[in-house]
Amino acid sequence: MRRVTCHQFGPPQGLVVEEAPDPHAGPGDVVVAVRAAGVSFVDGLIVAGGYQVKPPLPFTPGLTVAGDVVEIGDGVAGVAVGDRVAATSMALGGYASHRVLPAAALNLLPEGVAYDVAATAVESYGTMVFALTRRTTVTPGEWMLVLGAGGGIGLAAVDVGRSLGVRVIAAAAGEPKRAAALGAGAEVAIDYEAEDLKARVREITGGGADLVVDPVGDRYAEPALRTLRPFGRYLVVGFAGGSIPKLAANLVLLENRTVVGIDWGAWGRRDPGGNLALVDEVFAGIAAGRYRPPAPTVFPLEEAADALTLLAERRVTGKLVLKP
Numbered sequence: 001m002r003r004v005t006c007h008q009f010g011p012p013q014g015l016v017v018e019e020a021p022d023p024h025a026g027p028g029d030v031v032v033a034v035r036a037a038g039v040s041f042v043d044g045l046i047v048a049g050g051y052q053v054k055p056p057l058p059f060t061p062g063l064t065v066a067g068d069v070v071e072i073g074d075g076v077a078g079v080a081v082g083d084r085v086a087a088t089s090m091a092l093g094g095y096a097s098h099r100v101l102p103a104a105a106l107n108l109l110p111e112g113v114a115y116d117v118a119a120t121a122v123e124s125y126g127t128m129v130f131a132l133t134r135r136t137t138v139t140p141g142e143w144m145l146v147l148g149a150g151g152g153i154g155l156a157a158v159d160v161g162r163s164l165g166v167r168v169i170a171a172a173a174g175e176p177k178r179a180a181a182l183g184a185g186a187e188v189a190i191d192y193e194a195e196d197l198k199a200r201v202r203e204i205t206g207g208g209a210d211l212v213v214d215p216v217g218d219r220y221a222e223p224a225l226r227t228l229r230p231f232g233r234y235l236v237v238g239f240a241g242g243s244i245p246k247l248a249a250n251l252v253l254l255e256n257r258t259v260v261g262i263d264w265g266a267w268g269r270r271d272p273g274g275n276l277a278l279v280d281e282v283f284a285g286i287a288a289g290r291y292r293p294p295a296p297t298v299f300p301l302e303e304a305a306d307a308l309t310l311l312a313e314r315r316v317t318g319k320l321v322l323k324p
């Protein structure tokens with residue numbers, strides 16, 4: 001098998017592609033031949049040693065994969081060789097040609113859900129369906145402001161919001177990202193680097209947004225919080241902008257706002273059965289055309305460092321996958 005290995009924390013250029021013995025399935029496990037491995041912002045943080053959890057070195061990055069079951073271990077039921085599956089095992093190891101996974105951590109891929117879409121939607125749609133149906137709920141016609149709307153989480157937020165009947169305002173830097181967000185169903189796209197977010201959102205909505213989805217944080221957070229109308233909800237999803245913002249408590253008190261933390265990964269580790277059901281819901285929604293994730297951009301496994309660099313440099317619209 002081939003895999004990408006991180007031997008020391010630092011920039012992605014330090015990653016190496018190496019050969020390793022083919023893995024075999026132990027009791028309860030399966031071997032998956034990886035057809036697509038999702039590349040996410042979090043992977044770059046983990047490789048840099050800048051994530052909450054630092055894995056022991058060396059390790060293979062990558063949290064989400066889709067592929068074919070090629071071997072099953074003793075005691076495995078409900079999964080067969082040849083099944084198309086996707087997994088978020090909430091453990092590392094995805095940037096590889098083969099991966100050993102617990103059979104209990106697999107979702108079967110419905111007809112019509114491609115490997116590359118599955119390998120990325122697990123995380124981006126998993127997070128946003130969790131956010132918009134488990135951590136809060138939305139009412140058709142509500143206004144939702146999405147920051148970083150051309151990124152992985154952002155585009156999923158736009159699409160899931162659209163499917164739930166929410167009216168979406170996309171905020172993103174760069175024309176391609178705004179165009180992608182409009183294509184995913186946003187009604188309006190704002191350049192949040194150049195425009196006054198609060199004034200524009202108030203003008204568009206006639207009073208303020210009902211909810212904000214914020215995967216960016218940093219200097220964008222406070223203006224976004226200020227766009228909320230009374231009883232608005234602010235969903236804290238991530239900090240791709242770099243700094244963790246300190247939200248002023250008076251801005252939460254005013255207008256009876258609510259700040260909602262979203263930690264899909266922690267919830268999935270705590271409730272693996274609930275997460276499998278959620279991911280099944282995501283795949284069923286894609287197969288039925290209810291969700292419309294755009295096809296990710298494909299890189300060969302050997303170019304994992306380039307893919308992570310593009311993400312860190314803010315140059316990616318949508319999602320990336322590695323194909324071994």
Ligand SMILES: NC(=O)c1ccc[n+]([C@@H]2O[C@H](COP(=O)([O-])OP(=O)(O)OC[C@H]3O[C@@H](n4cnc5c(N)ncnc54)[C@H](OP(=O)(O)O)[C@@H]3O)[C@@H](O)[C@H]2O)c1
Nearest residue numbers: 041148151152153172173215237238239240241262263264
């Ligand atoms: N809470 C959860 O459960 C959960 C789950 C998955 C991911 N996350 C987090 O969500 C965040 C976004 O993930 P993602 O997959 O959407 O990432 P992504 O695809 O890289 O998108 C992030 C967006 O943030 C914006 N951005 C602003 N400043 C940036 C900077 N200095 N560097 C990079 N991007 C910057 C960019 O949009 P513009 O160029 O348009 O500004 C970019 O498109 C990450 O922090 C990730 O860890 C959280």
